[in-house]
Amino acid sequence: MATNDGVSQPGAEWDEAQCKAALARLEQLQEDLANLRLNLPRVVEPFTSHSTSSPAMFQAFKKSVVASQNDIRSIRNHWHSQDVQSIFEHTTQSLNKNSDLTASANVPRYGWVKAQTKEKEAARRKNDGVQKLEDTVVNLTNEDVTRDILEFQKTHTNIKALTKDDNQNLLFQFVAGSVKLRIRVVIEREANGRHKLNAECLGTVEPFLAITRCISSRPKVKDFKYLLDMIAAYKNIKGTSCAKCSRLIDNAALIPTARRSKQIIGANGTPEIVWEAFHEGCLD
Numbered sequence: 587m588a589t590n591d592g593v594s595q596p597g598a599e600w601d602e603a604q605c606k607a608a609l610a611r612l613e614q615l616q617e618d619l620a621n622l623r624l625n626l627p628r629v630v631e632p633f634t635s636h637s638t639s640s641p642a643m644f645q646a647f648k649k650s651v652v653a654s655q656n657d658i659r660s661i662r663n664h665w666h667s668q669d670v671q672s673i674f675e676h677t678t679q680s681l682n683k684n685s686d687l688t689a690s691a692n693v694p695r696y697g698w699v700k701a702q703t704k705e706k707e708a709a710r711r712k713n714d715g716v717q718k719l720e721d722t723v724v725n726l727t728n729e730d731v732t733r734d735i736l737e738f739q740k741t742h743t744n745i746k747a748l749t750k751d752d753n754q755n756l757l758f759q760f761v762a763g764s765v766k767l768r769i770r771v772v773i774e775r776e777a778n779g780r781h782k783l784n785a786e787c788l789g790t791v792e793p794f795l796a797i798t799r800c801i802s803s804r805p806k807v808k809d810f811k812y813l814l815d816m817i818a819a820y821k822n823i824k825g826t827s828c829a830k831c832s833r834l835i836d837n838a839a840l841i842p843t844a845r846r847s848k849q850i851i852g853a854n855g856t857p858e859i860v861w862e863a864f865h866e867g868c869l870d
């Protein structure tokens with residue numbers, strides 16, 4: 587419970603990731619505290635059972651008391667841990683610097699633990715993707731981008747593709763189902779001729795955040811055409827259920843926010859690429 591999960595020392599300025607890690611830590615602490623409410627009913631429970639013998643009743647009572655003490659000890663340790671104390675200290679310093687807390691009304695109380703778990707999973711998938719790609723790195727020239735975009739615009743007339751900054755900043759806009767999606771792709775060129783493709787679905791709430799995570803964790807992260815095909819798949823696979831669990835919405839009530847391709851053998855015996863929809867949690 588008390589691991590150092592990205593929560594930093596007080597004093598220094600915290601970045602977004604550190605604040606999110608701190609919020610997740612506090613949410614977990616709050617949940618552990620809330621669970622303490624069940625301890626009294628648990629301790630009393632053996633006495634409400636008339637069929638149990640006295641020694642068995644005492645054993646059950648003893649077990650519940652010990653478990654309850656362990657829970658309290660665990661919360662105390664967590665509360666006094668360096669991480670949590672750092673958070674308290676940081677919030678005190680931050681409050682002294684600026685006592686206007688009105689912006690905090692827009693910060694959700696729940697969901698930080700879940701978001702942190704998802705981000706870790708996405709980072710792991712992204713790392714896997716980068717490793718798989720290293721042997722297939724291709725250079726991407728500006729001419730390649732121009733040609734691929736033109737071809738994309740011809741094939742996908744229902745997707746608006748805007749380019750600026752000499753093709754380095756691209757925006758794709760379309761309506762998928764009832765949701766308007768805006769996906770931004772920024773091509774970052776490094777001095778050694780390599781490039782990075784940063785793609786983001788614009789929006790600060792779900793499903794947009796999940797779509798960004800699912801695009802970021804895609805395989806072939808440097809393949810521009812693959813990314814374009816993935817964007818098109820968000821438009822072209824409609825109201826579909828997840829290719830893995832077959833359900834329309836997952837436990838978080840989210841639609842399938844990922845698109846992944848697979849190769850199949852087509853009707854005439856030639857290999858074809860098809861795109862499928864997945865929930866974020868259903869990705870391998």
Ligand SMILES: [Zn+2]
Nearest residue numbers: 828831865868
């Ligand atoms: Zn699924």
